[in-house]
Amino acid sequence: MKSIYLDNNRATKIDPQVVKVMETLYNDNFGELHALHFAGAKSRKIYNEALEKVYASIHANDKDTITFTSGAAEANATILYSTYLNYILTGRKNSIIVGEREPESIMQMVDFLRSQGVRVHTIPVNGDGVIEHERIYDYITPRTALVSVSMVDGESGAINPIEQIAQACSKYEVAFHTDATHAIGKIPIDMQDIDISYLSFSSETLHAPAGCGVLYLKEGCDLLPLIRGNRSQAEALRGGPLNLTGIASLGKAVELASDALDFEMQDTKDLRDELEEKLTQIEGVQSLVPWALRSPNTLLLAVEGVESEAMLYELNRDGIAAYSNTVYPYGEWDRKALPSAMGLDKKLDHSTIGFALSRFNTQEEIEKVVESFTNAVEYLREFMPKDQK
């Protein structure tokens, strides 16, 4: 049985071209970045090339700073700790504003900061599943230390109104951070257009191996490193030897993803749209976030009368990997379920199924998914009496 992977918002298949880059690094002797000898020189060349590609992929200014971390989680933690130590503990600022559905790395840090006495405001999502950016004006003051809202929600694919939030932040001169892990390679990111102070993203959703991330700082923004031990500017914001294989593969991956934005992402979007159209024709199946507000590879459905894990189990039996965040105790089950957050029927809370496509998915795979999904819905609804659906 051929397996079909549709869980690309959490981990992705490594692109063969990225594998080639990694093979070169694994099969040769690359020295430490600061070494004077030939092996160090080879490493520096690889590092500089990757850095160049990352700058280009988000259209960052040369005066902005980009540093590599172990992932978006570390980048997010660095930004929040640094804000806390630099601005809140010193009494210069007093509060933080975050979106309601931020990744765990932000939510758990925010919980910690709250326990330390920091005032934390959360902005809810509206009926479309995107952050209600007007609500930011309820909380924002010049004493706000940081606003953090992710660019795209990893579960629903909802594209948050980053431009409007960035505008509000510039108006009050407040630092703005966005986690772009689920946006990079899916939607264009142009740092020339939006006024973002900090940006972070990870390698695992880019068809590169997990374990490498990017932390972007706008010119003029400051940051205290979480891990110290730098020997050069490259390590100034994150000490310790750099993960050269990770960096090289991330560099290749962002390059491929940027190239793919034009054509391949459009193909992925067409496949996703076809999947969406066919699946939402089934009675009682609805797509949670409107088409225009969603990243091109993601489809999150609510299926009446079908429990998420039961559906995942049936799909898995057919070799299809999908996802759901409402399966206790696996995954991010402890956050408020999206249907409830959007104000839909609470009965849908345990009935969400997500599909995140990638450029490696094919037409045949989508047809197979439609067939399996339709059969599974029919089978699982037999377990429910009509009066409960």
Add this chain to the structure above:
Amino acid sequence: MSKNEMMMDSFWENYPFKIQMLSEKPKNNGSLTEEDAKNLEGSLIGCDYGSVESGEWIRFYWVIEPATKRVIACRYQMFGSPALRATADMAALLCRNKNPKEIEKIDYKNLEYFLRDHPNSPALPDTRRYLINFVLRAIKATVHKVQGIEAESSPIVCECANISLDDIKATIKNFKIDNLKELADLTKAGAICKECISHDTYKAPREYYLDDILKETLKEMEAEGTKKSAIPDKPFKEMTPEEKRAAIDATIDEYIRAMLVMDGGDMEILDIKENGVNTDIYIKYLGACSGCASASTGTLFAIEGILKQKLDPDIRVLPL
């Protein structure tokens, strides 16, 4: 944290074969109608338990034979995970051909044991054990409906798990739970939004918190425990004959009887006599113990040893 805690839990891939089989090919799912009940010459009882909003819902259909009150047909419909489906299927199988009183006796150990592949390996991962308790509560609700007992209204403590105060207290007592992690594993209470765990100044106040319930119930259990072992607080030799008998009974109940019952045996005290400095206890073995070769050697020495250690060194045990 230990190595075991650091290891990733296995999920579907390590479910026992029975759970896989019952969730993939359930045998007892479906509904029963009044017509089915008529054909079987019995009366139909349907009982709903749980809620779709909390992720687990089940409806049992029982056809009860009027003469013997036995469940002659049992089916179920449900909303929930594959593991719940397997558990409900096994429960439906176990309920068949039993009367409500016998069904009420099905407990966690029985149901869990029937779901195991191997006697030594648990049927479900720790975090999924609440499913078995959920099905047992559903069975209890159905039995109550059959018996015409109206469910006592108990306030819901955790909305995410849809579990009431009484059910939480009962679970704490039955499983002798002393921490919230285990409580969450066995009831799912406090596992999802975590708002019901303890008071948080940043959140709206609630009437009940799991933290407080656990502490209160543990105190209650402690009080009940001390009441049960009401051995007078004085040396054995100074006790009156009635007090001596009570002390011996309590010690046997607490330390000895469970050991004998596990092997299918039991014992009873026939008489207690004072014999100079010694206290002679005449006992009779019951069940598998009577006739057992060890009854006059190892078992006897063990019983005598425990009584000597706990009560008085001059106790002698004489089996008749």
